[in-house]
Amino acid sequence: MKRLLLTGLAIFFAFSACFAQIPIATQGFEPDDTWLYSSYPDFYTQGSDIFNINVGDYSGQSPAEGNSFLLLRDLTAAGTIFQNDMYYHYITFDPISIPTPHPSDLKLSFKYYIGGNGYDGSDFMTYQILFDENVEWSSGWSQQGVNSSTNGSLIDTSADFTAHLPKDVTDGWVTHTLELPDTTSLVRLRIGSIENADLAGLDDFSLFFDAGDFVAPNCIASSVYSSNEIILEFDEKILQPTISVEGYSVQDITLSNDSTQATLTLSSSLIDGDYFMVNIESFQDNAGNINSQQINDLVFNSYTGDLVITEINYNDPGQWDNLDFFEVYNNGTSTFPLGGLNFDVGINFTFPEYNLEPSSYVVIAKSAYSGGDCSSLEYGCGFQTYFGFAPDFVTESSISTGELNCVNTTGDVVLNLNYNSSNPWPNANANARSITLCDPSSDMNEATNWALSSSIITSNATDSALLLMGLTGFTEYKATPGYGCPAVVYGCTDSTATNYELGATDDDGSCTFPAPMVNLFYSEYAEGSSNNKYFEIYN
Structure with missing residues (x-):
């Protein structure tokens, strides 16, 4: 050979x-x-x-x-x-x-x-x-x-x-x-x-x-340096390249002293949260090797706004935590561009291009498992099979107690929560309940502002699907993914009261009750003629 x-x-x-x-x-x-x-x-x-x-x-x-x-x-x-x-x-x-x-x-x-x-x-x-x-x-x-x-x-x-x-x-x-x-x-x-x-x-x-340099140059890294500057790095020295940016006009292209880096200056600012493409139409090295390259999914986002985590479901009663999710709420008055925001602590997730309207929610859930017997389920063993609708986004990461931190592309923290299941935090471990922050304007890092969810969702899953997810018997879940807490209705919540109100969620102290029974009996009586009659009651 x-x-x-x-x-x-x-x-x-x-x-x-x-x-x-x-x-x-x-x-x-x-x-x-x-x-x-x-x-x-x-x-x-x-x-x-x-x-x-x-x-x-x-x-x-x-x-x-x-x-x-x-x-x-x-x-x-x-x-x-x-x-x-x-x-x-x-x-x-x-x-x-x-x-x-x-x-x-x-x-x-x-x-x-x-x-x-x-x-x-x-x-x-x-x-x-x-x-x-x-x-x-x-x-x-x-x-x-x-x-x-x-x-x-x-x-x-x-x-x-x-x-x-x-x-x-x-x-x-x-x-x-x-x-x-x-x-x-x-x-x-x-x-x-x-x-x-x-x-x-x-x-x-x-x-x-x-027999010589035959390998064409490559762009090996790219970064959005500012709202109108993009930096491209190459694996060898290049000559002046021809580059365009989707949706924008390139004002200037400057090579570094060693000719391995190109800085693009745009004539207008990038739109927060919008993904875009850079097309390196032509670039060559000193040996004359020519290449072209397209760089997708670049994004710039310097927006900070007012995002709040308002609900978290961790450690469900099943064996594999298929139902992990958390809910993000836009507590601001303007649309929040989520594109490019990255959770760098707690989970591994970067938002795609998405605009979150004021007073609106998005749900990020653990991705469904579709291997083994779970492959028989249309949506696998996970959030959509149980709750009956798809989450807005999925992450490969499990969601557990600890810190969740999210930053924009310039490194500004837009969301940070550190929570656990120990007192004074409400404990949602394996009890088929999420924890909720009903007032999004309150401090989400203050444990006493959180409570166990009281709203009931009936599962959309069949008994066989529940078995695959390790959730046999759990046909209901106390959670409200994608929705706020139910409205508070004050009234009498005691069903034994004479003025019990069926729709009341919080007792206002107005309940009234029938007079209690007392231990009275007749102890003596006499009946004579005319007005000569009486009886005696003893307590």
Whole structure:
């Protein structure tokens, strides 16, 4: 096999000398790719938990090249084959023999993306490249069930050609290229991810000889610096680019001194909460490699307003807390643009483009579980199946007591609540009740302003659905997601009173009652003639 590879390469070199790239092996998860691999674990798709080859787009993300890419989504969520353990999911490529001496520089490149808000501190995408004929890898690949505080030490990244990829790259596919040692005769590659409730992809692996700079530049990061400034960062020096911004006019484009950063100045301010697109129509490096790139889902939001959390449901009576939710209320007099607001403490959630009218609510619920037997339910095991309507937004995170903090894109805190289930806070642990803040103008961090909900919702779920959610027998729930507390009606609330009022919610002290019975009896009587009659009553 090695002889055939060397002979084939020699013939190929003769016909490829005029090209900048001489490929050795490629893998883009297409039928005709040549670099074979194995996976751990075996590829699977369980509901929204995916470690598998994806054909076409997924959640708005297209393959980097061709029709397919490797999708890694929510790899340790409850319900997968790994339950809540943190496992590396990886692919190991077959060793490739390299002819020496090299005709030109040996390089390895691949493309990856990290979706949503990027990986957090417990999530890693890691690669390891070795140049020997052994079969061993870093022991960190096989460690299982570790907690988030130890993930960073799983694999020794102090070794050459072993590293964690940047976590904050969320603007689509990024090309990662490595220059390999000139003296190597064999290349082994393993790459994978350890993550929870996140989204990532891998595509377009290539091992090749490089006769020069053939790789086009890439925009690797973008940020909205102010209401009319956008900063783009590139992986190498570029010449003056041509860039447009959807819905806005670009007044100026300034390159940094090292030509790896472009600052866009707009002629008007960005609209708070509106997502927009930057189209880098043309940019090239000093070697003449040209690229174009589109950056989606940028947003600016400096609005602060008056948001209040008015209801929280945590730790429902079921086994898996399928019904977690909380309610956000606009207590201001103006429409609040929610787009781009980010919960950075308590849950992992960023608002899409949405305008919340004054005196209106939105409900953020834990996403339904659709794996296992729950896949038989149209809306899975979760909020919509139980309450009969969809929440406004969903989060992969569970909602539990503690701090909830939300910031706008400039870092201003727009919402902060720190709550628990201990006195003086009302305790809603496993009792089928939410806690409510009936007066949104009161201090939401003052425990005495909260109460257990008294309004009853009858579940829309069937008995079989309740069984799957671990909520058998709980056909009613005291909660009002998306609605305020019932109006207070004062009156007599004692049903034994003569003036009991059926519609009264709060007693006003006006109840009246029948006179109490007393212990009276006749003790003596006499009956004579005319007026000579009497009787005696004794108490």
